[in-house]
Amino acid sequence: MVTILGAGGVIGNGLVREFLTRQEPVRIVSRAPKADAGVTETMAADISNPEDALRAVSGCRVAFLVAGLPYDLKVWRASWPRIMRNTIEACKKAAARLVFFDNVYMYGKVDGPMTEETPFRPCSGKGEVRAEIATLLLEEIKAGNLSALIARAPDFYGPRVRTALPTVLVFDKLAKGARPMCLGNPATRHSYTFTPDAARGVALLAGSESAWNQTWHVPTAADPPTGKQFIDMAGAEFGTPRKCRVLSRPLLRVAGWFDPTIRELPEMLYQNEFDFVFDSTKFEKAFDFRPTSYAEGVRKCVEAYRQ
Numbered sequence: 001m002v003t004i005l006g007a008g009g010v011i012g013n014g015l016v017r018e019f020l021t022r023q024e025p026v027r028i029v030s031r032a033p034k035a036d037a038g039v040t041e042t043m044a045a046d047i048s049n050p051e052d053a054l055r056a057v058s059g060c061r062v063a064f065l066v067a068g069l070p071y072d073l074k075v076w077r078a079s080w081p082r083i084m085r086n087t088i089e090a091c092k093k094a095a096a097r098l099v100f101f102d103n104v105y106m107y108g109k110v111d112g113p114m115t116e117e118t119p120f121r122p123c124s125g126k127g128e129v130r131a132e133i134a135t136l137l138l139e140e141i142k143a144g145n146l147s148a149l150i151a152r153a154p155d156f157y158g159p160r161v162r163t164a165l166p167t168v169l170v171f172d173k174l175a176k177g178a179r180p181m182c183l184g185n186p187a188t189r190h191s192y193t194f195t196p197d198a199a200r201g202v203a204l205l206a207g208s209e210s211a212w213n214q215t216w217h218v219p220t221a222a223d224p225p226t227g228k229q230f231i232d233m234a235g236a237e238f239g240t241p242r243k244c245r246v247l248s249r250p251l252l253r254v255a256g257w258f259d260p261t262i263r264e265l266p267e268m269l270y271q272n273e274f275d276f277v278f279d280s281t282k283f284e285k286a287f288d289f290r291p292t293s294y295a296e297g298v299r300k301c302v303e304a305y306r307q
Helices: 011-021 050-057 072-096 126-143 165-175 193-205 227-238 250-258 282-287 294-304
Strands: 002-005 026-030 041-044 062-065 097-102 148-152 154-158 181-183 192-194 213-216 245-247
Touching: 002 011, 002 050, 002 126, 011 026, 011 193, 041 245, 050 072, 050 245, 062 193, 072 126, 072 181, 097 126, 097 193, 126 148, 148 193, 154 165, 154 193, 154 245, 154 294, 165 181, 165 227, 192 193, 192 294, 193 282, 213 282, 245 250
Parallel strands: 002 026, 002 062, 026 041, 062 097, 097 148, 148 213, 154 192, 181 245
Antiparallel strands: none
16 A cells, blocks of 8 residues: 555645556545545544654555645744654654655755755755755665655646646636736746656656665756746647736735735745756656656646636
8 A cells, every 4th residue: 555645735646646547555644635536545644743644654565745834934844844754753663665755945046957966055944944854864764764765846837736836827827818927037947847747757766666765856848948938838828928927026025915925935036036957867767758848738737727
């Protein structure tokens, strides 16, 4: 059996579909899980509690930590280290392997493509938290205390992904005939992972004996478009090309007075003010995997709106 810790998000749901297709028993775990057809077991648990974390992974061969927390630095600092420690200890006691689905905040501002060898140099509070919890896991792997791997991805986009920035700022706007928005500098390149590729990639890693005890970048198309090019592609697919509105740092600060989520964005804006390029060559060569192109991914996103 595999266990999805943090079920209900886009990657968790994608993993459920991947393993159900393979007829693998699946347990889904969250604070308030929703029953899914075909799922073997649905469990309500709070993995910030060590007893719940152990109960969640007991009896499984692989646990996938794909949990999401509110986009709030105070919450991250208080909860993420505790969740990671609890999950590590629970997997050690249950003799389960652990897959941690991670982001790229710990790299900070990188001059050139991000690879698995990029050092941790966070330049944000959230990046410091991600560096801390990734280091906790890497130290356990190095010590031989458990078998685990890190699957890392940048920002997402994909069909029916409701909360991703490309959805909120671009696809939703164009679908309503409104003006799309671009964070930071529209002339800089920004990598996005197509969510079906991410879920399939993580499942492939978990099923490969040679992939364990390493960090992997999940499959992501090379040569990312600029913010303007991404918006132009989406506008062409909708048949409603529109000029974008640029969300600059001063504008975000003002909007943050009224919206706590927007208030959290300025410290991460460096990702949209400079080229933000993610390299998944290691994965693509190991699994002979060709990531979905941006043109095809955008087309599939727009098709989902039409359906």
